[in-house]
Amino acid sequence: MSDPTPVLDDLRDESEGLDALVAPLEAPAWALPTPAPGWTIAHQIAHLAWTDRQALLAATDPAGFRTEVEKAAAAIATFVDEGAEQGAALPPAELLERWRAGRSALQEALRAQPEGARRPWFGPPMGVASMGSARLMESWAHGEDVADALGVRREPTARLRHVARIAVRARDYAYAVNGLTPPAEEFRVELTAPDGTLWTYGPQDAAQRVTGPALDLCLLATRRRHRDDLALRAEGADAGRWLDIAQAFAGPPGEGRKPGEQGLPAERDKPGQGATA
Incomplete structure (x- = not known):
């Protein structure tokens, strides 16, 4: 940029x-x-x-x-x-x-x-x-x-594109910080923005795909919601694995929230937050 x-x-x-x-x-x-x-x-x-x-x-x-x-x-x-x-x-x-x-x-x-x-x-x-x-x-x-x-819910905005972009770009970091080898191929990520438009990342013909609301990927990758409580869909085992470990901040992944926990422990960002952006 x-x-x-x-x-x-x-x-x-x-x-x-x-x-x-x-x-x-x-x-x-x-x-x-x-x-x-x-x-x-x-x-x-x-x-x-x-x-x-x-x-x-x-x-x-x-x-x-x-x-x-x-x-x-x-x-x-x-x-x-x-x-x-x-x-x-x-x-x-x-x-x-x-x-x-x-x-x-x-x-x-x-x-x-x-x-x-x-x-x-x-x-x-x-x-x-x-x-x-x-x-x-x-x-x-x-x-x-x-x-x-x-106990309030904020309306999502187009500013989430920055959070989503970090999450996507930090894919390999998420694997590494969990002691895993990142997949060699890129994923296709298609996210529905708050205004209904589509934000896309990666090759259109990629076999591994993630689709769903942009808000949900942002909540997932910042450890503010558990995957089970979100409407994200993975096609392919590698894409599914990524949704289990995705994070948009640097540092240890932490425990995050458990299914159904809307207001319980969330991982705080470490000093290196966003360093993979």
């Missing part, structure tokens, strides 16, 4: 949609538990604010960001949780303003990057568009956790 402006616009809109969900909440509601074990709504927003700050550092101070990578490597099991805990301890109004300021600064920094720039991350270096789509994926996924905590 040569021009990152569209994805950055979508990232802005995705964040504003989640902002509109949490901004009216009274302080006690920020302490509601979400599907991520031990994380409240405040933890979810604090995590997004923390990751935005990390991305801003990567974009503006690569040397300083390398120090953060070293810290993460030394405390890999606790690094993400510690960042969320610190932010969640703030008064909700202060946390909300910190998240807003951080994501605004990140938008400004990413839009100012020179063409073709690649910035360090916890995984491989990322271009501006890839970083924007990874931030959108994480914002959407954690927004689902917030929505689950509040």
